[in-house]
Amino acid sequence: MLRLSSCNFEGLKGFEKLELTDLKRVTTLIGPNGSGKSTTLRAIRLAFEILKKRTCCDELPDHEDWYRFSKATLSFTYDEPAFGKLVTDIFSGEEGPITVVITCDEKTSLIESLTVRGVSMSSPQSIPTKTNLSKVESEISQIEDEIKKNQASIQQNQQAQHMISQVQAWRANATTLQSNLESAKSRFNEFNKLEFEFSDLRPSRELTREQADLLLGEIGFPMFRYIGTDANHNDRIQGLVDHLFVQKSSQRKEFDKYLDAIEKLKHVLQAQVDVYQRHGKNFLTVNDIEYRKASAGTLVALSFYGVTRLDESNCVVLWDEPENGLHPTRRHRLLELMFEDSRQFIVASHAPEFAPVFNNDGRVFRCTSAFDDANVKLYAERIANRRDAFDALEILGVHPARTLFTANVVIWVEGPTELLFYRHWLTPRLSSHNLHEGFHYTYMQYGGALINYLSVADHDQFESTFDLLSVCRHPIVLVDWDRDSGPGATPIRELLKTGAQKMHDGIASMNKDRAEAGCFLITQGREVENYLPNASIKHAMISVWKSSKDHHQKLGSTDFDVGQYESFDEVLDEYLVSQSITSADGKSLGKSLWTNKVAIMQSALEFPGLKEEDLRWKCVEHLREIEQFVLKKSRP
Structure with missing residues (x-):
């Protein structure tokens, strides 16, 4: 399963360059209206629509000009690669990220390069689109059909005296058709053979168009789902209901999934939920009320819950303003579902509940805009540290300091x-x-x-x-x-x-x-130091007291034990005296240093291999x- 780790866009209107790096399980774009959140989301959607075609060159999908880019670079990471035979044959280097570069003009898209296992494969700059190649294939098929009909006409009428002139015309046409067929096949062969260059200096390699497209398919790029602000909730809810009923009616493993899904759905809705079938139709009730009669907020929550449950795992969900129609509590719970889900989410939002600035599996980008000579300039900056995070929350109306x-x-x-x-x-x-x-x-x-x-x-x-x-x-x-x-x-x-x-x-x-x-x-115990294992305290004492190296043999010969209610510094003092690590007046050496409790604690916690289960006294x-x-x- 691939995960999108970064995406960079050039030539996107409003942006000099758009760079989104270190993407996580949930990535959120925040900012005011007009700051480029939706543009960014739709540019990513266009890139995935191109990858979905699984072909190296084709006509662009339907789109608005304002979110078309000239170049996009997408990088993916993966846990356990399961590449097909062709990918394994061509890319045999060490494991590493997968990077694909897509270029676009006004009408067509091109997979300019593909990098797998550290090796880049570059496409020829001039490649016919898949649509044009299909047209040539159709032309060949049509000419072959005409040749068959023409030949049948000749065979049926060549003995008839009154058809001599017509048969001659058919024979002349046969020559023309054969010439056209050879020309079409020549064009197809020319279009169908592609010469690819490689970054590791190996000789270029020729692939058929079918092989090149198969190669893209074997990579296993994620599917995507785009959810706009005008999404139709009813269709998604019924899909969820049907899916849950199938699980409910299945064997133990699927039924357990159903029970888990229902518990999570109850948590999201804060209500009782049931799924059943009547007269061949599947129904879902919320607090004994059929879901179609529930509140608008409940319908939205049900619909969005379905998004986090029904897609295949190798999928990126692009979600524009998921907060619409949701109570803040349900927003929190929807975000929890996103983090629990195996899919990857990229969200554009105004709501602080969808800005996981302090979550290790979350990433937030702050989108801003500025005007320069009557032109708008858009920017997206990654929230990189705690101060940035609090600034971002301030933008969303959250004031952590207050x-x-x-x-x-x-x-x-x-x-x-x-x-x-x-x-x-x-x-x-x-x-x-x-x-x-x-x-x-x-x-x-x-x-x-x-x-x-x-x-x-x-x-x-x-x-x-x-x-x-x-x-x-x-x-x-x-x-x-x-x-x-x-x-x-x-x-x-x-x-x-x-x-x-x-x-x-x-x-x-x-x-x-x-x-x-x-x-x-x-x-x-007496104090927090008593929780520490004796070995970590000794390690801390030796680390903090630099002169301990002069007494290495004595310190290594015996150990000590700090009791549950004993003062650890008194125990250390007695231990050093017992080992004759003392000054001329019989007092333990180094005490002024290793009784620095902050330094001792810091060093003790750095003791190699220290685990929570090593801590003492419950x-x-x-x-x-x-x-x-x-x-x-x-x-x-």
């Missing part, structure tokens, strides 16, 4: 050491759900000084301070246990420091007013609890 504390989960940690630890382990967990820092959640540091301050603050001071936490809708407060033993049978709250206790009570008060509004969690459960809270509060 809504950060009212719309997102905020994870409050004590300081930079905790921030390094939680960010390292939570980022891959949350990214797997398409949740991304700075958009779905963020981190804030409350600092150990706040705990100390809250320990002595009066009620009014506490209320004003804790309000800093409550301005976000869903805070998670993570606090180190900071004690040298476990709680035993004593309630945890009673053993917390006074400041931490007040934060605990503040979250409890929030949850009383709004169920599950916030989350308060305590480390299962840390994985601790991380899972945070993950589930963020997931629950970040989903629409």
Whole structure:
């Protein structure tokens, strides 16, 4: 299966040059009206319509002049190539992207070059169109039919005396027809033989037109589906209903697909869905109402759901303004379906719900326009970093800086050491759900000084301070246990420091007013460093303390163990003393360096081969609890 990775266009009206690179599973074009989103989408459609013909030269498909290009370069990547015999025979280099270059004039298109496995094959500049070649074939067939009729007339009438002059005319015509046939066949042979050049300096190779077209077919370019703003939803919905009923009536494997599809459809519509057959016709109901009688938004959602379910997997869906008629919640869920789908989507949209700026499988391009001497100039720029992403969201009317504390989960940690630890382990967990820092959640540091301050603050001071936490809708407060033993049978709250206790009570008060509004969690060990395996702590100590190389033999002879409630720096101090790695006064060496907790944490997390399952004291459960809270509060 091929995936479009980039497409570059030249000669497209309004654009000096249009370059879309590093395309993903879902690529979105955003920008105001008149910025070139639809032009870009339709230029891509024209390129795929040309590839769909599976021929190296032909007349252009029906199109508007304003989205015709002079040259298009499309590159594709693939996971497991399944090329045909002809492709394998011609292209035998190392695996690499497939690139096709298409050129167009006012009437015709030409596959100028094809690159497979690092080898480029260039077409002759003058190739008759497939339409013209078909005309010559038809001409040959027509002349051969006339020759047969002419010959039959001669045979039937050559003995008749009164037909002598007519037979002579038929015989003269036979000579003319034969000459015409030879001329037509000569033209066909000339048209049918193509000489191709190669970039690896091998001799040129002659292919018949049939072979050249077969070669394009064996590449397996993706099919495409274009969905314009005027799409007919009813046809698509009935196709979906029929497809679902076939699955429902099939064997176990297909029936399981039906059940999965129905669950996802329920999620999109936020309603109960059923499919059944009556009097030979297939029906779908939404909350027991036949779908044709449902709301316009429900019809749109059903139609769009069908788009993400029914096409073949090797397909690129080009979608102009999918947000039309959809509630924002359904837009979110439609985007989820796109990411779950095996197809590739390129979308033009005004809606922030379709701008996956923080998704690793998403790509966003910002389209803009400018006027120069009364001519419009169009541009498409890739959103390349976080700042660009926030700028793009501003264009769509989303203001992350203003809504950060009212719309997102905020994870409050004590300081930079905790921030390094939680960010390292939570980022891959949350990214797997398409949740991304700075958009779905963020981190804030409350600092150990706040705990100390809250320990002595009066009620009014506490209320004003804790309000800093409550301005976000869903805070998670993570606090180190900071004690040298476990709680035993004593309630945890009673053993917390006074400041931490007040934060605990503040979250409890929030949850009383709004169920599950916030989350308060305590480390299962003394502090986050206790979660780290001993080997990673030792690695960090040696990495941070540069003079450790002078004591390599002693450091390598024995190991240490940091207990669940022990202070890791005290354990390291005792370990170095036990190994006689001390100064003249008996104090451990290097302590001022390796007690730099931020440097230690950073280096410990870089320990080769460190995996989440290596973490100690039920840390994985601790991380899972945070993950589930963020997931629950970040989903629409």
